[in-house]
Amino acid sequence: xxxxxxxxxxxxxxxxxxxxxxxxxxxxxxxxxxxxxxxxxxxxxxxxxxxxxxxxxxxxxxxxxxxxxxxxxxxxxxxxxxxxxxxxxxxxxxxxxxxxxxxxxxx
Amino acid sequence: xxxxxxxxxxxxxxxxxxxxxxxxxxxxxxxxxxxxxxxxxxxxxxxxxxxxxxxxxxxxxxxxxxxxxxxxxxxxxxxxxxxxxxxxxxxxxxxxxxxxxxxxxxxxxxxxxx
Numbered sequence: 001x002x003x004x005x006x007x008x009x010x011x012x013x014x015x016x017x018x019x020x021x022x023x024x025x026x027x028x029x030x031x032x033x034x035x036x037x038x039x040x041x042x043x044x045x046x047x048x049x050x051x052x053x054x055x056x057x058x059x060x061x062x063x064x065x066x067x068x069x070x071x072x073x074x075x076x077x078x079x080x081x082x083x084x085x086x087x088x089x090x091x092x093x094x095x096x097x098x099x100x101x102x103x104x105x106x107x
Numbered sequence: 108x109x110x111x112x113x114x115x116x117x118x119x120x121x122x123x124x125x126x127x128x129x130x131x132x133x134x135x136x137x138x139x140x141x142x143x144x145x146x147x148x149x150x151x152x153x154x155x156x157x158x159x160x161x162x163x164x165x166x167x168x169x170x171x172x173x174x175x176x177x178x179x180x181x182x183x184x185x186x187x188x189x190x191x192x193x194x195x196x197x198x199x200x201x202x203x204x205x206x207x208x209x210x211x212x213x214x215x216x217x218x219x220x221x
Binding site: 043044045046049086093094095096097098099100 | 138140148149150151152155199201203209210211212213214215
């Protein structure tokens with residue numbers, strides 16, 4: 001089965017500290033991977049996708065096929081980064097989500 | 108981007124009743140999906156809503172419990188039938204527009220079953 005795992009359910013970091021949200025996926029060909037974010041009382045929104053190789057709100061994520069990982073990183077966490085983060089992959093036409101990591105940035 | 112609205116935004120229902128949730132998009136889209144997000148959990152795909160044909164259900168979800176309609180390229184409904192407290196969840200509509208491959212999510216419908 002195509003799976004996405006996020007080992008950390010909760011992650012707390014201090015403001016200004018680096019943050020890394022881990023994501024691993026089950027290997028199958030060429031994956032299409034995403035990070036979605038859900039801020040408090042807001043709808044789910046796309047943060048970034050691996051094919052774009054872009055940086056959004058200071059976040060980056062690199063696809064590592066050898067480790068089957070797509071970890072989300074930011075060098076300096078901000079309070080407004082506190083949110084729920086979901087790693088996801090597209091399987092044919094469907095997007096399958098990981099269990100999510102709740103990030104809390106401590107002022 | 109696609110602007111998605113869902114009705115109702117929330118509801119409290121009695122056990123054994125059914126609720127139909129509507130999803131309306133402001134533009135034609137290729138794909139429409141329905142997800143469920145149970146309390147404290149991630150999103151689980153229920154089914155793909157196919158225009159003009161029966162929906163494609165994921166493992167663990169059946170048409171009798173979650174009938175879905177998609178009469179055109181901008182509208183879909185999901186019915187939660189014969190509800191029980193275990194159906195209490197947020198139900199989300201999601202779409203993929205024609206012009207890009209990005210998947211957008213609606214605001215969700217928060218359902219509580221007593």
